[in-house]
Amino acid sequence: MRHRFLIGAGSLVVVGVTMWLAGAVVAGQAPSGTTTFAVPASTYAPPKTPWGDPDLQGVWDNHTNVPMQRPANLAGKKTFTDAELTARARTSGDNDPLCNRNDQRCAGATVADLDRLDAYNGFWTPQSFVSDNRTALIEDPPDGRIPPLTPEGLARQQAYLRAHPATEPSAAVIEIRHWEDYDLAERCIAAQVPTTTMGYNSAQYLMQSPGWVMLAHERLNTRIIPLDGRPHLGGTMGGWMGDSRGHWEGNTLVVETTGYTNKQSGGSVGAFADAGIPFGNFRVVERFVPVGPNRIHYYVTVNDPTTWTRPWTFMQPWEKDRVLSYNDNVGATKAEPYQMYEYACHEGNNAMGNSLRGTLQARQRAATRPADAESTKSLIGKTEADIRAMYGNPVTIAGPRWQYSTADGILQFFAFFENGKVVLVRPDDIRLTEVVPNR
Amino acid sequence: MRTILTAAGLGGLLVLVGAAQAVAHHSFSAEFDINRPIQLTGTVTKVEWINPHAWIHVDVKKRDGTTEEWAVETGTPNTLLRRGLRRQDLPAGTEIKVTGYQARDGTAKANGTNVTLPDGRALFIGSTGPDAPKN
Amino acid sequence: MSLLALVAAAGLVASAQPRVLTQDGRIPRTSWDKKPDLNGIWQTLSTANWDLEDHEGGPSPVVVTGVWGARLPGMSVVEGGKIPYKPEALAKREQNRKNALPGKPGRDLNADPELNCFLPGVPRATYLPHPFQIFQSPNRMWIVYQYSYARREIFMNGKKEAPIESWMGWSNARWDDDTLVIDVTGFNGQTWFDRAGNFATEALHVVERYTMIDNDHLAYEATIEDPNVFTRPWKISMPLYRRIEKNVQLLQFRCAEYVEQFFYGELVSPPRN
Secondary structure, three states: OEEEEEOOOOOOOOOOOOOHHOOOOOOOOOOOOOOOOOOOOOOOOEEOOOOOOEEEOOOHHHHHOOOOOOHHHOOOOOOOHHHHHHHHHHHHHOOOOOOOOOOOHHOOHHHHHHHHOOOOOOOOOOEEEEEEOOOEEEEEEEOOOOEOOOOOHHHHHHHHHOOOOOOOOOOOOOOOOOHHHHOOOOHHHHHHHHOOOOOOOOOOOEEEOOOOEEEEEOOOOOOEEOOOOOOOOOOOOOEOOOOOEEEOOOOOOEEEEEEEEEOOOOOOHHHOOOOOOOOOOEEEEEEEEEOOOEEEEEEEEEEEOEOOOOOEEEEEEEEEEOOHHHHOOOOOOOOOOOOOOOOOHHOOOOHHHHHHHHHHHHHHHOOOOHHHHHHHHOOOOEEHHHHHHEEEOOEEEOOEEEEEOOOOOOOOEEEEEEEEEEEEEEEEOOOOHEEEOOO | OOOOOHHHHHHOOOEEEEEHHOOOOOHHHHHEEEEEEEEEEEEEEEEEEEOOOOEEEEEEOOOOEEEEEEEEEEOOOOHHHOOOOOOHOOOOEEEEEEEEEEEOOOOOOEOOOOEEOOOOEEEEOOOOOOOOOOO | OOOOHHHHHHOOOOOOOOOEEOOOOEEEEEEOOOOOOOEEEEEEOOOOOOOOOOOOOOOOOHHHHHHHHEEOOOOOOEEOOOOOOOOOHHHHHHHHHHHEEEOOOOOOOEEEEEEEEOOOOOHHHHHHOOEEEEEEEOOOEEEEEEEOOOOEEEEEEOOOOOOOOOOEEEEEEEEOOEEEEEEEEEOEEEEEEEOOOOEOOOOEEEEEEEEEEEEEEEEEEEEEEEEOEEEOOOOEEEEEEEOOOOOOOOEEEEEOHHHHHHHHHHHOOOOOO
């Protein structure tokens, strides 16, 4: 039975009961390197490939909005009830802006809501999730939190963050001055392995052939895993994605990955480890546990005694054949398996050059901006009447934001009001005379 | 879900996993300037259907009557395709209106926060409108 | 004792995957459809990536790289020797040749895409100086190339028209007796065939043929057609060799990283403090 949350138009559909999520931990083989955690066994037996391996082939998606760590206010609570999930779905996971800038929903928007550079609205993020009633992806430690860093790990991370200060993604200005200020995935090099969900285009095609498993991630990574027991490469030959070796334990695919580069990935989209944590000493054990024909429970155990005080394990459910109620594939006229398309990241990466040039430009512009008294910045503190007197009625109003045009008709001018006074203007560095009065 | 770094919190950072957070990556604010809100009206000349961002090229009429070519960045075409939009659906000559923010390098590039056709049809808008996909 | 057995005895061949040899004992076949089993890691020995046509050796275009960057000699892999260009398209090829290596910092979209670590398209991906791995299972096939993140999903008995344009094209495959035929369309017109500026447009249509000669050799052919550029279809061919070293595998060549200094070195701002 397919279990899926479809979140669209603010409503939620839950189909069926998820038995396996409530299952107790059954004593199974403990992944080497953990303390007491044992991956729950599954009774499901998948079909076999012609050469006798369990057949897990197909396109899988791990799209979820379950956070990695259990939030503090949910300490001790491992799962949500169905009713709680329904309520949560209505308020979270919806990436749409509060208002479309010019409609009545803006009336209730705050200045911060409107003065925000949205990456993408909900259009770009698929509004469906693999069903999961847990409050965190982490299964071990039982408190659902990443274990503390060792003193060495903490020092290393702090040093990295001093050199690359992180900012809130929605900060007004993020200065990229060097390509390494971007993370690995945004540099179009690779994604961290293993990869968690990347917001969109997160599917993985699991392909098998005698003696091999290949994992083609929709974006960036292609992992090739030999199953013949050959030794690891050694050193850092595994590069960004590490060097993986796999084998079957019953119907579970077990993959051990070492040999990662020690260079920084900078956190990154789809990351499971934050910025400031190099992978050079990692030993990662993944367990792909099939629990149904369209579902795998994917466990990842991360070992690095130089970084964390103990190993830890997270689990993400994967689901196959994620077909939504509208056409998911180009030209599809009926429900079909998800089709991955080419993701030529580096080829189209204009963002890198634009951002670097942007920093060069912004620094130059700061040097030549008009004096505050002559610039729009001086409008802060003015009243609505003051602004009307200078520029007439605004061209449009969106909640607290008044909009005027400028000389070229392209650049717009925004004045944001709170309690009848201007609290913010965009742009704040053009001349007062560049704003065109609306008479 | 936001990642706020404090000295005390460094040991147990919230990892960016949720859909909203994973998408709000650095590059957007690094590439586009919140201090340069723009509005463009013009005709499509070409669409570059590339990852990780598709680009729509628009001839824009400025207030002084001259025309300027702008490039509007959108999200990944893979998502567009799944919404049934192909490159051919935005042929040269299509009139569009774009609101967004100009590139920080000051060139004629912008992100497309809202992109609409003159008949009011919104492109690339999320699923909260009346034309949202039904469950 | 056969050469293969000698080699196996010497421990040079990776521990054998289950293989079913045919009566003629020459090529392995899958257990599920008895078609040639193309699973494995393959690589060309040809220098077609420098130039599909006859090319002499020569000095490096970047003098200080000495012999590291020198051009390798090679014989044409094109049937008939020369690529049949339309006259106006030949001028573009010559233009490409001049632009292939701009020789100054910064990303230049007129340069050879390989120089920029861009995806190579088909058939160039086959004869890059990198191995690639074929994965074959019932009704599924992928080809993964060591170079960058190049890979292709091969649709066995695929009939769908290419829904999008891409660097690596859209691959529909079928068996023609014991030859795997892959029909590739949906290219984006940005790929070159080699470093010598040979190119095509979005109208490119490639038909590849992979025929197993024996366990360790494939005969590879590609018929290339683009009415915007060529006066007629033309064909290249070369053998592909199985990489037989023990424990051989594709290694990482994520070259986007290797061109960052090249593309962005001049755009870096100094640190604030």
